[in-house]
Amino acid sequence: MAAVTRRLRSSSYVSLIRRSLSTAPESASASASSESAQVRSQSTSPPRVDPKDRNIQWVFLGCPGVGKGTYASRLSTLLGVPHIATGDLVREELSSSTPLSKQLKEIVNQGKLVSDEIIINLLSKRLEAGETNGESGFILDGFPRTVRQAEILDDVTHIDLAVNLKLPENVLLEKCLGRRICDQCGKNFNVASINVKGENGNPAIKMAPLLPPPHCASKLITRSDDTEAIVKERFRVYNDKSQPVEEFYRARGKLIEFDLPGGIPESWPKLLEALNLDDYEDRQSAAA
Numbered sequence: 001m002a003a004v005t006r007r008l009r010s011s012s013y014v015s016l017i018r019r020s021l022s023t024a025p026e027s028a029s030a031s032a033s034s035e036s037a038q039v040r041s042q043s044t045s046p047p048r049v050d051p052k053d054r055n056i057q058w059v060f061l062g063c064p065g066v067g068k069g070t071y072a073s074r075l076s077t078l079l080g081v082p083h084i085a086t087g088d089l090v091r092e093e094l095s096s097s098t099p100l101s102k103q104l105k106e107i108v109n110q111g112k113l114v115s116d117e118i119i120i121n122l123l124s125k126r127l128e129a130g131e132t133n134g135e136s137g138f139i140l141d142g143f144p145r146t147v148r149q150a151e152i153l154d155d156v157t158h159i160d161l162a163v164n165l166k167l168p169e170n171v172l173l174e175k176c177l178g179r180r181i182c183d184q185c186g187k188n189f190n191v192a193s194i195n196v197k198g199e200n201g202n203p204a205i206k207m208a209p210l211l212p213p214p215h216c217a218s219k220l221i222t223r224s225d226d227t228e229a230i231v232k233e234r235f236r237v238y239n240d241k242s243q244p245v246e247e248f249y250r251a252r253g254k255l256i257e258f259d260l261p262g263g264i265p266e267s268w269p270k271l272l273e274a275l276n277l278d279d280y281e282d283r284q285s286a287a288a
């Protein structure tokens with residue numbers, strides 16, 4: 001583990017990603033997904049080890065709108081590791097006026113994925129900055145999103161756990177359409193009030209809106225890619241390109257499947273339980 005941490009901290013980690021990118025064949029995705037499809041192991045269960053003694057190099061998977069950002073960010077605060085969301089890196093780039101931002105705008109607003117090359121360059125820069133600041137460990141949100149990205153990550157470092165958050169697609173659509181961001185502070189909110197009846201063996205799901213405080217209420221904006229047509233295209237792209245990534249980690253015994261039972265109050269304690277962190281939060285608050 002120490003060797004991996006050293007490797008992660010050393011700047012060679014970033015150059016390794018770049019080197020892997022230039023050598024990984026495009027066709028790797030197809031072969032890896034068919035290989036993984038043959039090996040179907042059960043979801044894993046993380047060890048009950050104090051996170052202080054545990055290497056935290058996790059990835060969060062899941063459809064657009066499922067709440068990867070919400071839960072990855074809460075866990076990052078709890079565990080003291082950086083939360084790195086590639087969607088945020090893309091949006092930061094979009095807000096600049098570089099030639100790359102124009103290219104990205106077009107891709108993102110069609111609900112498509114940015115190329116592996118571009119996303120890995122953005123991620124490498126972010127990791128490089130983290131290395132300089134002495135960061136250790138990470139929770140990646142929105143990466144990897146293709147099997148090729150997963151293979152490149154696997155080539156350069158060890159991933160301990162892949163957490164796959166799940167919600168039914170009708171709930172995901174409502175959640176995406178309800179998303180709002182405060183233009184000033186950047187915090188995320190959701191104005192959707194979700195109340196889906198249980199049918200066809202699926203449980204009922206209720207989620208209260210996550211409303212902004214008064215000082216953010218007049219500054220809410222909607223992401224340009226959160227329209228119904230673009231969200232549906234993103235679901236299609238997810239099923240096509242990103243779902244095989246679930247299989248990639250399942251085949252390696254690293255996948256935790258987590259069906260969200262409702263909003264944050266119901267889901268957060270259950271997620272901590274699934275990650276064997278349920279008593280860790282209590283111990284942290286007791287120590288504070």
Ligand SMILES: Nc1ncnc2c1ncn2[C@@H]1O[C@H](COP(=O)(O)OP(=O)(O)O)[C@@H](O)[C@H]1O
Binds near residue numbers: 225234
């Ligand atoms: N790992 C990635 N690979 C390719 N494109 C990405 C990746 N991460 C983010 N993007 C681009 O940024 C957009 C927004 O990402 P994100 O905020 O993670 O969206 P979502 O809410 O759909 O999970 C994506 O639709 C895609 O165009």
